[in-house]
Amino acid sequence: MATQTSPLKTEEFLINMGPQHPSTHGVLRLILAMDGEKVVKIQPDIGYLHRSCEKIAENRTYAQFLEITDRMDYLAAMSGNMGLAYAVERLMGIEIPESADYKRIIILELQRIASHLIWFGTFCLDMGAVTPFLYAFREREKILDLFEEICGARLTYSYIRIGGLSHDFTEGFLEGIDAFLLQFQDRLKELDDLMTKNPIFVRRTKGVGKISQELARKYALSGPMLRSTGIQWDLRKDDPYSIYHKFDFDVPVGIQGDCYDRYNVRLQEMRESVKIIKQALGKIPQGPFMAKIPKMLKPGKGEVYARIESPRGEHGVYIVSEGGPRPYRLKVRAPSFCNLSILQEIGVGQYLADVVVILGSIDIVLGDVDR
Numbered sequence: 001m002a003t004q005t006s007p008l009k010t011e012e013f014l015i016n017m018g019p020q021h022p023s024t025h026g027v028l029r030l031i032l033a034m035d036g037e038k039v040v041k042i043q044p045d046i047g048y049l050h051r052s053c054e055k056i057a058e059n060r061t062y063a064q065f066l067e068i069t070d071r072m073d074y075l076a077a078m079s080g081n082m083g084l085a086y087a088v089e090r091l092m093g094i095e096i097p098e099s100a101d102y103k104r105i106i107i108l109e110l111q112r113i114a115s116h117l118i119w120f121g122t123f124c125l126d127m128g129a130v131t132p133f134l135y136a137f138r139e140r141e142k143i144l145d146l147f148e149e150i151c152g153a154r155l156t157y158s159y160i161r162i163g164g165l166s167h168d169f170t171e172g173f174l175e176g177i178d179a180f181l182l183q184f185q186d187r188l189k190e191l192d193d194l195m196t197k198n199p200i201f202v203r204r205t206k207g208v209g210k211i212s213q214e215l216a217r218k219y220a221l222s223g224p225m226l227r228s229t230g231i232q233w234d235l236r237k238d239d240p241y242s243i244y245h246k247f248d249f250d251v252p253v254g255i256q257g258d259c260y261d262r263y264n265v266r267l268q269e270m271r272e273s274v275k276i277i278k279q280a281l282g283k284i285p286q287g288p289f290m291a292k293i294p295k296m297l298k299p300g301k302g303e304v305y306a307r308i309e310s311p312r313g314e315h316g317v318y319i320v321s322e323g324g325p326r327p328y329r330l331k332v333r334a335p336s337f338c339n340l341s342i343l344q345e346i347g348v349g350q351y352l353a354d355v356v357v358i359l360g361s362i363d364i365v366l367g368d369v370d371r
Helices: 053-057 062-069 077-092 098-126 130-151 171-195 199-205 213-218 259-281 335-340 352-362
Strands: 013-017 029-035 038-045 302-310 313-321 329-333
Touching: 029 352, 038 352, 053 062, 053 329, 062 077, 077 098, 077 302, 077 313, 098 130, 098 171, 098 259, 098 352, 130 171, 171 259, 199 259, 199 352, 259 352, 313 335, 335 352
Parallel strands: none
Antiparallel strands: 013 029, 029 038, 302 313, 313 329
16 A cells, blocks of 8 residues: 655744844844744854944053943943953952952852842743742842942942952941841742742753753853753862852752753852852951052053853953053953853754743843853
């Protein structure tokens, strides 16, 4: 008996997801080749937010460029400030006061929590869960209130300066941190209870967008993206900077590197940040918040690469100095840019709806991708 062939034929078609699309988390364009509902190929198209920040650095003094770092990863601007400050301090051999070091740690970990909260809320919103989005933003607002208390800004701070900080902590700020931490532990459990065992959330994230350890290394992933695969690598532990070596905290890791593991790692990291902040608050020594440095910074000839653990991974700053007040060359190693590159591999073979979840789990900031 002859077999009958189906008269129906399928052919690939293209879908442009973005650059004006809420689930691309900014002006990102994804060119999707589709076979029905399945993704055959993904091509991320970046550059819609390009501002040539690294070229601008060559025409500004080191102090002037610091405020540009706020505008790269604008959801973790304190980390951007720290990246440049740390690089210049290493280049010039500047030692900052111990008091400023402790205060920097508190600020950086508050920023990590704020960044993870906005990721948590938008990630859940991508899957249609509105309540976690509102809860996460409610808690983030409290951190922004604290930042406003010490530097007058809520998004672009320029608070961590080369040599220390722009302002000292106020009594109201310290009391505000205590009040926030006391309440946040219960709020974090609330977020955990909402999503971690939610059957719809688990089915949308478990086994979706899996990354092997070999693949993670191949694409130079860092931060929660890397740790979700089971690789326990955190610059705060493995290449300590500032005074992170003085604090006791764990580095959460995942198992199979899927969207669920990336979610869980970030959730646990917020708990560890609370532990670090509590330890730092109890040990802040007396002393100035700023080192004595020249008004015009002129590092000698040389080069430096300094890296810190931002909420998205390894944020590195490479500077070449010719001895003048401006960097001869400056290059930023942006974690969002490196982490995004793996999407073209792990998104293939997934459903269109899963691409939204996978992209959300990467936690990109387009200002960090397009510099």
